[in-house]
Amino acid sequence: MSKKAGYAVVGLGVGVNHVDAAAKSERADLIAVCDLIQEKLDKISEKYPGTLTYLDFDEMLKNPDIDIVSICVPSGMHADLAVRALEAGKNVLVEKPIDITVEAAMRIEEARVRTGLKAGVIHQNRNNADMAPILDAVRSGRIGDVYYGDFEVKWFRTQQYYDDGGWRGTWEMDGGGSLMNQAVHTVDLMQWIMGDVKAVTSKMGIYNHKISTEDFTASLVEFKSGAVATFVSTTCAYPGLNTGIKVYGTKGSIEANGDTLEMWKIEGAPEGEEEEMLKQYSGNSAAAALDPTLCTGHASMVEDMIAAVLDDRDPQILPLEAIKSVRIVNAVYESARTGKPVIFD
Numbered sequence: 001m002s003k004k005a006g007y008a009v010v011g012l013g014v015g016v017n018h019v020d021a022a023a024k025s026e027r028a029d030l031i032a033v034c035d036l037i038q039e040k041l042d043k044i045s046e047k048y049p050g051t052l053t054y055l056d057f058d059e060m061l062k063n064p065d066i067d068i069v070s071i072c073v074p075s076g077m078h079a080d081l082a083v084r085a086l087e088a089g090k091n092v093l094v095e096k097p098i099d100i101t102v103e104a105a106m107r108i109e110e111a112r113v114r115t116g117l118k119a120g121v122i123h124q125n126r127n128n129a130d131m132a133p134i135l136d137a138v139r140s141g142r143i144g145d146v147y148y149g150d151f152e153v154k155w156f157r158t159q160q161y162y163d164d165g166g167w168r169g170t171w172e173m174d175g176g177g178s179l180m181n182q183a184v185h186t187v188d189l190m191q192w193i194m195g196d197v198k199a200v201t202s203k204m205g206i207y208n209h210k211i212s213t214e215d216f217t218a219s220l221v222e223f224k225s226g227a228v229a230t231f232v233s234t235t236c237a238y239p240g241l242n243t244g245i246k247v248y249g250t251k252g253s254i255e256a257n258g259d260t261l262e263m264w265k266i267e268g269a270p271e272g273e274e275e276e277m278l279k280q281y282s283g284n285s286a287a288a289a290l291d292p293t294l295c296t297g298h299a300s301m302v303e304d305m306i307a308a309v310l311d312d313r314d315p316q317i318l319p320l321e322a323i324k325s326v327r328i329v330n331a332v333y334e335s336a337r338t339g340k341p342v343i344f345d
């Protein structure tokens with residue numbers, strides 16, 4: 001495709017990040033936005049004059065200038081809208097989690113294959129600067145055999161945050177609480193770093209919110225490699241603490257908080273390497289622990305999606321990759337409900 005990609009966004013909560021990224025992109029034109037709330041549409045019209053606004057998603061899909069639609073509606077609606085967009089001939093970039101069940105998410109994968117169009121999924125934390133060196137240290141064997149991982153998403157969300165959305169903290173539309181919504185990013189990173197999961201054993205509870213799902217989970221995760229991880233997620237950790245990504249191997253230990261490296265100890269490493277690594281990888285992604293509006297990193301994934309469509313290649317994260325974290329999250333919930341481990345195939 002030699003022209004610019006025509007971009008549209010449905011759902012103007014975090015979807016505004018997608019709008020900003022598309023508007024800034026040199027390879028896309030922001031064509032349209034869709035939401036059920038007129039005021040949200042008006043704000044985009046003010047900021048980006050000329051952008052078409054729609055209250056009806058299917059009406060927007062009729063616009064032939066649109067090549068890509070970002071799906072940023074409540075999680076339990078992702079597959080429904082993504083499949084409708086694909087069937088209408090549009091490529092889709094779907095917010096995390098891809099949907100709240102494996103079955104729903106598979107409908108996106110099936111529509112992608114059926115239509116031959118592109119479907120990408122947002123897990124922007126994979127692009128945190130510290131992820132490349134961590135993955136390299138694990139995959140190259142520099143930290144030896146990985147035997148343990150410790151992952152924690154100790155965030156804070158007010159009751160107002162849940163009340164505002166209406167859908168948040170409901171099994172029907174959020175598919176869970178702190179784990180499915182906030183920590184699914186880190187579940188994705190965990191399985192990316194540690195490999196395929198063999199079993200999970202979990203507990204969950206509601207400690208500080210009036211919601212029907214959970215605001216705390218704790219899990220023991222076993223991997224096919226033989227390694228083990230502990231995983232804690234919560235939205236009760238006042239005032240919003242950390243996103244721990246800690247990996248331990250027989251020859252080294254690495255600890256990060258979001259995109260900030262906090263420990264880098266590798267047997268036989270050149271002198272000064274740890275100091276240099278800690279200086280170089282010192283980011284700010286932990287801000288989202290306190291404030292949901294401070295989620296960043298969407299621009300790189302929107303740009304990747306635009307490039308995937310224009311250059312006819314796969315987007316960075318395909319549905320089958322994004323489904324892995326949804327499968328793990330649902331296994332945690334099942335184990336917590338039944339009190340038994342959930343064993344993976």
Ligand SMILES: NC(=O)c1ccc[n+]([C@@H]2O[C@H](COP(=O)([O-])OP(=O)(O)OC[C@H]3O[C@@H](n4cnc5c(N)ncnc54)[C@H](O)[C@@H]3O)[C@@H](O)[C@H]2O)c1
Nearest residue numbers: 011012013014034035036072073074075095096097165295
């Ligand atoms: N990647 C990230 O860091 C990140 C951050 C926040 C949210 N999210 C994800 O983005 C999605 C939306 O979350 P949010 O916090 O922005 O929610 P939100 O409630 O703030 O926004 C959702 C918007 O979708 C609109 N909407 C609902 N149904 C619609 C329909 N049928 N047609 C058009 N518009 C419709 C609502 O009016 C609302 O404005 C969720 O899946 C969430 O998990 C991702």
